Each structure stands twice: as C-alpha cells, then as structure tokens.
Amino acid sequence: MKGTNAQLQKELLLVDDDPNLILLVKDYLEFRGYKVITAENGREALEVLETQVPDLIVCDIMMPEMDGYALVKHIRENPRTSWIPVLFLSAKGQSQDRVKGLNMGADVYMVKPFEPEELVAQVESSLKQASRLIQHKTQQGQQASHLKVPQNIELTPTELKVVQLVARGMANREIAEIMDVSQRTIESHVSNMLGKTGLHNRTELSRWAIESSKV
Structure with missing residues (x-):
C-alpha cells in the first residue's frame, strides 16, 4: 500500500450516485492510504456528517434528492463542517460551470473524466492547505490566549x-x-x-x- 502516515490518518467522504465511479475512486484513494466513506447523494452525505467529520469531501454535482450545490451550501452554513475542503467532480466543463461551482463554495472543480493521479494530487493539495490554515489559527489562538504579566503591577x-x-x-x-x-x-x-x-x-x-x- 502506498501513502504516508499523514495520509493514513485522513478520512475522505466520497459522494456520487454512480456506483462504478464510487468503486473506482474509492479503491484508488484507499490504495493511496486514505480511509474513504461513501454516500450516494447529498442527503445521505448530510446523514454521514451528523456523526462523522471527514478531512475532505469529494462530491459529484448532479445527484438525485440533493445535488452537490445544495450539499455544499449546508456544509458551509454549519460551523462544525464549514472548514472542510470540498472537491467537486462534474461532467460539466464549461467556464461558467467551473465559476459557479467555485462560487457555490467548492475549493476545487474537476471535470469528468479525470486522471486518477490528478485527483490524488488535488486531494493532497487541498488537505495540505487546510492543515496550514488550521495550524495558523491554532497558533494565533495560542498567542492570543497567553499574556504572561506579573500580578499586582503598579502604574503611576x-x-x-x-x-x-x-x-x-x-x-x-x-x-x-x-x-x-x-x-x-x-x-x-x-x-x-x-x-x-x-x-x-x-x-x-x-x-x-x-x-x-x-x-
């Protein structure tokens, strides 16, 4: 099995109504060392998110019951999940489609069919960026929470x-x-x-x- 220790700790949520794509992408990502949980549409994905918080979400756009746009809207509105990177997979490759996807809250927009290696590269890049942001906020919080000042300072x-x-x-x-x-x-x-x-x-x-x- 390929993949680093850091990858082994990462959990991805894969959302798509195409069982063949789910199987293909899940197998490939797991081979690269990620833990992958799956959902067939946006509503099922929200049910998963009630009990689990993945490190990244890979999501199709056109799905029954709840599409990718509606799912991302819910994800971004919930403080518990708003930070999670979202990678859109879509058969729509026009410029306006990409712009809409990114404006709706996705971090990455990939067009089907795609090369598995490119998907892995985008996943790794998004995870690294999220990690940097979390680390930066943590450092800011630590700096903001500790002012070591002696007690009973007397000022004139x-x-x-x-x-x-x-x-x-x-x-x-x-x-x-x-x-x-x-x-x-x-x-x-x-x-x-x-x-x-x-x-x-x-x-x-x-x-x-x-x-x-x-x-």
Missing part, C-alpha cells in the same frame, strides 16, 4: 492615563498632544510599562490594559 497615575489612551488605539504623538507633553515623554512611559509588565509591544500592552480592566 500618568502611566495609567497613557495606557488608557494606548488602549483606545492612539499613537504616541496623539497622546502627547492630549497630555501636553513631548512625544519622547510618552515613549518613555510606554517603555517603562513594557518593562514592568514584561510585554513586547504596544498591541500587547493595549490588550493587557483592556483585559485587566484598566480602561
């Missing part, structure tokens, strides 16, 4: 006034004008507060001021 009345204005998004020059002092004086106050708190920049200082109810 002037520093308190300065940090309140910083938290309102004002530049040092604007704060200097309001407080009728030099910009260098404001910069000195900001520098002192960064030293007291151990924070790295004005953005973190502003967030700390808001979160610690100093504003």
Whole structure:
C-alpha cells in the first residue's frame, strides 16, 4: 500500500450516485492510504456528517434528492463542517460551470473524466492547505490566549492615563498632544510599562490594559 502516515490518518467522504465511479475512486484513494466513506447523494452525505467529520469531501454535482450545490451550501452554513475542503467532480466543463461551482463554495472543480493521479494530487493539495490554515489559527489562538504579566503591577497615575489612551488605539504623538507633553515623554512611559509588565509591544500592552480592566 502506498501513502504516508499523514495520509493514513485522513478520512475522505466520497459522494456520487454512480456506483462504478464510487468503486473506482474509492479503491484508488484507499490504495493511496486514505480511509474513504461513501454516500450516494447529498442527503445521505448530510446523514454521514451528523456523526462523522471527514478531512475532505469529494462530491459529484448532479445527484438525485440533493445535488452537490445544495450539499455544499449546508456544509458551509454549519460551523462544525464549514472548514472542510470540498472537491467537486462534474461532467460539466464549461467556464461558467467551473465559476459557479467555485462560487457555490467548492475549493476545487474537476471535470469528468479525470486522471486518477490528478485527483490524488488535488486531494493532497487541498488537505495540505487546510492543515496550514488550521495550524495558523491554532497558533494565533495560542498567542492570543497567553499574556504572561506579573500580578499586582503598579502604574503611576500618568502611566495609567497613557495606557488608557494606548488602549483606545492612539499613537504616541496623539497622546502627547492630549497630555501636553513631548512625544519622547510618552515613549518613555510606554517603555517603562513594557518593562514592568514584561510585554513586547504596544498591541500587547493595549490588550493587557483592556483585559485587566484598566480602561
């Protein structure tokens, strides 16, 4: 069996009303190391999504009961599934068909018949992109959730006034004008507060001021 450990952990949902295509694509993707679950139409796919959240969905457009467009609409409207990459498979290859498919919420639009290797390449590319986005959001969340500041920081009345204005998004020059002092004086106050708190920049200082109810 081909495929990397990363692929072995990936679960794909394949949705198509053509049993021959389902069999062909399922076998090929499983041979490449993916776990594949199947559905025959959009409504059946939604039932699957109630209990399982695949890493990617490969979906036909023209299907009975619920077509691919309606399925993707449901997927994108549900926060639990909205992030899942969707790859459309369609016999319609006109430019307007591709544009409609992408505008409806698909990430990739492939025209039947297609080369199996191209399908695998598109699947792998979509999974990598989704992984990068998830990792980026996770890193942002981690950065946003940890401000390590010592307890009981004491600010002078002037520093308190300065940090309140910083938290309102004002530049040092604007704060200097309001407080009728030099910009260098404001910069000195900001520098002192960064030293007291151990924070790295004005953005973190502003967030700390808001979160610690100093504003």
